[in-house]
Amino acid sequence: MPVQYSGITDEHLAVRNHAGVFDISHMGEFFVSGPGAMVWLNTLLTNDISLLKTGDGQYTLMLNERGGVIDDLIVYRTEPEQFLLVVNASKIEENAAWMTAHLPADGSVVFEDQSRMWAALAVQGPAAPALLDHLPPRNGVKTGGSVIICRTGYTGEDGFELLAPAEAGSAWFERFVQAGAKPCGLGARDTLRLEMCYPLNGNDLSPDRTPLEASLAPFVAMNKGHFIGRDTLAAQKADGTHDRLVAIRLVEKGPPLRSHYTVFADGQPVGTLSSGGISPSLGFSIGMAFLPASHTAVGTKLEIDVRGKHHAAVVVKKPFYHKTA
Amino acid sequence: MTFPDTLRYTSSHEWVRLDGDMATVGITDHAQNELGDVVYLDLPAAGRTATAGEALAVIESVKAASDIYAPVAGEVMANNAAAAATTSLVNTDPYGDGWLFKIKVSDPEAVSSLLDVAAYKSLVGQ
Numbered sequence: 519m520p521v522q523y524s525g526i527t528d529e530h531l532a533v534r535n536h537a538g539v540f541d542i543s544h545m546g547e548f549f550v551s552g553p554g555a556m557v558w559l560n561t562l563l564t565n566d567i568s569l570l571k572t573g574d575g576q577y578t579l580m581l582n583e584r585g586g587v588i589d590d591l592i593v594y595r596t597e598p599e600q601f602l603l604v605v606n607a608s609k610i611e612e613n614a615a616w617m618t619a620h621l622p623a624d625g626s627v628v629f630e631d632q633s634r635m636w637a638a639l640a641v642q643g644p645a646a647p648a649l650l651d652h653l654p655p656r657n658g659v660k661t662g663g664s665v666i667i668c669r670t671g672y673t674g675e676d677g678f679e680l681l682a683p684a685e686a687g688s689a690w691f692e693r694f695v696q697a698g699a700k701p702c703g704l705g706a707r708d709t710l711r712l713e714m715c716y717p718l719n720g721n722d723l724s725p726d727r728t729p730l731e732a733s734l735a736p737f738v739a740m741n742k743g744h745f746i747g748r749d750t751l752a753a754q755k756a757d758g759t760h761d762r763l764v765a766i767r768l769v770e771k772g773p774p775l776r777s778h779y780t781v782f783a784d785g786q787p788v789g790t791l792s793s794g795g796i797s798p799s800l801g802f803s804i805g806m807a808f809l810p811a812s813h814t815a816v817g818t819k820l821e822i823d824v825r826g827k828h829h830a831a832v833v834v835k836k837p838f839y840h841k842t843a
Numbered sequence: 844m845t846f847p848d849t850l851r852y853t854s855s856h857e858w859v860r861l862d863g864d865m866a867t868v869g870i871t872d873h874a875q876n877e878l879g880d881v882v883y884l885d886l887p888a889a890g891r892t893a894t895a896g897e898a899l900a901v902i903e904s905v906k907a908a909s910d911i912y913a914p915v916a917g918e919v920m921a922n923n924a925a926a927a928a929t930t931s932l933v934n935t936d937p938y939g940d941g942w943l944f945k946i947k948v949s950d951p952e953a954v955s956s957l958l959d960v961a962a963y964k965s966l967v968g969q
Binding site: 521522525526527528705709772773774776795796798825 | 879880882883885901903904905906908
């Protein structure tokens with residue numbers, strides 16, 4: 519996927535107002551099946567997979583022993599005893615190695631990395647659902663034909679993600695473009711997800727930060743029983759003083775925020791931006807940063823250092839962008 | 844893409860228009876196309892002394908921040924406040940209303956050692 523086709527702003531607004539298509543074939547697809555699949559996955563993932571009926575999907579995270587994030591992913595229950603995991607491209611090998619190493623010895627679970635076999639397209643925007651028949655309900659998955667249709671995305675808009683055999687990917691892409699979806703690149707994918715405060719692994723998620731720090735508690739089922747990383751989360755939850763990932767905007771029109779910019783409060787450095795940009799929908803500069811609990815309340819006054827100049831900033835409620843339909 | 848043959852160019856994609864000893868500087872059509880939508884300009888203040896090759900301005904697109912270099916030495920005489928306020932001018936009119944700053948050059952001869960249009964076109968594969 520290129521950074522842009524017609525321009526990031528143009529592509530971004532097409533997704534917000536009509537429809538765009540992203541080639542996300544780089545993402546990974548794992549299939550986990552067998553009588554032990556559900557119980558085993560629930561020991562590796564933070565959300566409660568037992569809540570999924572066949573045809574449902576959920577956002578979830580896979581943690582290391584320290585409670586840090588290995589990857590965030592969506593898991594779909596495609597059959598009573600089969601699950602599809604869609605994972606980040608840069609983490610395919612690490613995820614596969616981690617999962618394989620933790621497979622139960624009794625043979626009750628089969629793990630298969632099918633990442634090379636599937637092309638994937640994200641078709642997103644208010645007009646996207648009309649571009650394909652037989653869509654599953656929100657967060658759901660539909661299998662059975664030559665393609666897998668997932669009613670999910672990374673933009674905050676309605677739409678779907680279509681998995682097709684690798685050789686069929688470009689024909690599907692063309693088909694959606696012909697139907698009116700604008701080709702979109704990595705740049706718009708980033709601005710769209712940032713307006714929604716969806717985390718990006720490698721920026722806002724890391725092996726050294728827990729999902730509680732990343733403000734993803736709704737996707738962590740502490741009461742489902744043991745899972746890898748839970749002990750750290752339980753301790754953090756009891757203590758309550760951990761850093762949190764917050765949404766920050768510049769108060770006035772200014773430069774786009776970028777990851778690695780230093781965040782100040784009362785002249786003292788308090789954190790570093792993990793993501794940043796300028797919001798094409800809203801017209802102001804936005805970012806996210808892990809800040810100490812004392813500086814995470816909405817309305818907290820901050821400054822961001824951009825090339826030596828401090829710009830007034832403020833903690834705001836997530837997400838930045840709200841659909842006004 | 845257009846590259847006026849009355850201008851001089853740099854390998855870092857600035858253009859220079861010399862009027863007496865006053866050089867107007869901007870970025871080329873190729874550069875604005877590569878950057879994409881320009882959303883912010885950090886321009887040098889009038890009175891600042893510039894050495895050739897010094898990073899003098901920053902141009903930010905949605906994608907990234909890029910340094911803009913002084914093509915020649917001199918003193919900054921003006922910057923384009925209109926472009927700083929309406930940054931899309933850099934995309935829509937890079938050689939006109941999208942200019943960035945003006946330098947009173949110490950040595951006007953230095954401008955003639957910059958790339959001519961043929962050399963710049965070949966640099967960007969046109």
